[in-house]
Amino acid sequence: MTKRDWVAWHDYYDLPGSSLKQRLETVRKWVGTALDEGASQVVSLCAGQGRDLLPVLAGHPRRGQVRARLVELDERNAGAARRMAPEGAEVVCGDAALLESYAGAVPADLVMVCGVFGNITTDDVLRTVRTLPQLCAPGAMVIWTRGRDEPDLVPVICEWFEGGGFERVSVEGAGTGFGVGVHRYTGPPVPLEPGGRMFTFVS
Numbered sequence: 001m002t003k004r005d006w007v008a009w010h011d012y013y014d015l016p017g018s019s020l021k022q023r024l025e026t027v028r029k030w031v032g033t034a035l036d037e038g039a040s041q042v043v044s045l046c047a048g049q050g051r052d053l054l055p056v057l058a059g060h061p062r063r064g065q066v067r068a069r070l071v072e073l074d075e076r077n078a079g080a081a082r083r084m085a086p087e088g089a090e091v092v093c094g095d096a097a098l099l100e101s102y103a104g105a106v107p108a109d110l111v112m113v114c115g116v117f118g119n120i121t122t123d124d125v126l127r128t129v130r131t132l133p134q135l136c137a138p139g140a141m142v143i144w145t146r147g148r149d150e151p152d153l154v155p156v157i158c159e160w161f162e163g164g165g166f167e168r169v170s171v172e173g174a175g176t177g178f179g180v181g182v183h184r185y186t187g188p189p190v191p192l193e194p195g196g197r198m199f200t201f202v203s
Helices: 008-014 019-036 054-058 075-084 122-134 154-162
Strands: 041-045 067-072 089-093 108-113 136-147 166-172 178-185
Touching: 019 054, 019 108, 019 136, 019 178, 054 075, 067 075, 075 089, 108 122, 122 136, 122 154, 136 154, 154 166, 154 178
Parallel strands: 041 067, 041 108, 067 089, 108 136
Antiparallel strands: 136 178, 166 178
16 A cells, blocks of 8 residues: 655645535634634644644634644644644644543644544544544534545444534535534533544555
8 A cells, every 4th residue: 555645635725626625615614613603722633734724713813812732643744734823723743543642732622533534444433433522622513524435434423423422513515525524512521531542544
């Protein structure tokens, strides 16, 4: 298996009409909604260059009230994110699958799991969904993505969220190559278990 270049992968964001560009715009819309609603603590898993979060945060009138932690393993992408990050946004070069990467930054009001579920096993998707309450404050918004290739796992992921203390806010992307899910955590606070691992990338 050829190792994917995660820096070059970001180039698809710039292709007019690409499904990834459409996905980016949809995710940014929901980030803006979360900030409008008062989200003040944000974490982003496998954040890449932070293009879905950082430009929205930098242009938002509440940016000075928001603290964000972006976790990204690729040093080049982490460096690009740092150059874009406004004050209050911390970029950590580390393994986003490890719960210890979020110590001191959770519980969060906005949790971003974008570009993750399509690169891990189905079992790890389920494990991650079941673990996310450890990152969430009550009422937190979770924004997640998954490609719509067959078999389309988006409906199943929704069921897993909704069976694990989350309620559906929106699912977008039907008829396109992408899915963007938005769920709100309605359960109680769950303490962080720093020794845990949520997933392992397989592509």
